[in-house]
Amino acid sequence: MDAPQDPPPMSRGKAAIYAISLPLSLLLLLFLPAGSLSWRAGWIFVAVLIFGFGFSALVLARINPVIYRARSRFQPGTKGWDKALLAVILPAMVAILPVGALDAGRFHWSYVPPSAVALGYAMLLAGMAITAWAQAVNPFFEPGVRIQSERHQHVIDTGPYLFVRHPGYSAAILLFVGMALALASWWALAPALIASAFLILRTAWEDRLLHAELPGYAAYAQIVRWRLFPALW
Numbered sequence: 624m625d626a627p628q629d630p631p632p633m634s635r636g637k638a639a640i641y642a643i644s645l646p647l648s649l650l651l652l653l654f655l656p657a658g659s660l661s662w663r664a665g666w667i668f669v670a671v672l673i674f675g676f677g678f679s680a681l682v683l684a685r686i687n688p689v690i691y692r693a694r695s696r697f698q699p700g701t702k703g704w705d706k707a708l709l710a711v712i713l714p715a716m717v718a719i720l721p722v723g724a725l726d727a728g729r730f731h732w733s734y735v736p737p738s739a740v741a742l743g744y745a746m747l748l749a750g751m752a753i754t755a756w757a758q759a760v761n762p763f764f765e766p767g768v769r770i771q772s773e774r775h776q777h778v779i780d781t782g783p784y785l786f787v788r789h790p791g792y793s794a795a796i797l798l799f800v801g802m803a804l805a806l807a808s809w810w811a812l813a814p815a816l817i818a819s820a821f822l823i824l825r826t827a828w829e830d831r832l833l834h835a836e837l838p839g840y841a842a843y844a845q846i847v848r849w850r851l852f853p854a855l856w
Contacts, residue, residue, distance in 0.1 A: 743804025
């Protein structure tokens with residue numbers, strides 16, 4: 624059997640672009656629609672995101688550094704239907720930020736009680752933690768759906784995969800809804816729910832693909848019955 628072929632590493636230049644452009648994009652998506660840099664709630668939100676994702680990135684760099692290669696780009700063989708779904712999911716996910724900023728930071732269209740904002744931050748942190756946990760145990764955690772035969776992909780049944788078959792998607796839904804609530808915007812729930820609905824569809828289609836093409840997955844699915852949320856689905 625041939626040795627597994629991991630994706631090539633990201634170039635230093637591309638890594639530098641990511642390191643600069645992602646925080647800058649976050650600031651633009653929030654404070655440009657808010658119309659002011661003095662929006663205190665926006666800065667709290669940014670600080671939580673940077674701390675949460677930054678901490679998880681440091682942990683993953685020690686535990687499962689290959690994950691950065693896997694997630695650096697869409698690999699050849701990514702399913703066409705997945706690209707179509709992502710064409711809706713990703714813009715809807717991004718839209719949560721400016722919609723929330725327009726609402727809570729500028730026009731104040733809706734009132735979200737502090738308890739709901741606190742719930743949003745709890746969901747946000749839980750989503751970050753579950754995402755990091757899933758990535759720590761699963762080297763095949765790529766951004767696109769495909770069977771990674773050149774990497775000798777196999778079933779992962781440890782960590783959060785003991786409880787649900789797609790914990791990364793469970794975490795993403797927590798992140799989508801959590802971002803809207805943490806930004807104190809009911810209006811931002813609209814793109815969050817759109818992204819979540821298409822992610823649920825993606826879960827169903829990916830699960831069907833894995834049943835058909837990944838050896839051992841059908842047996843694993845008999846043990847771990849739930850796709851996204853225990854006792855629900």
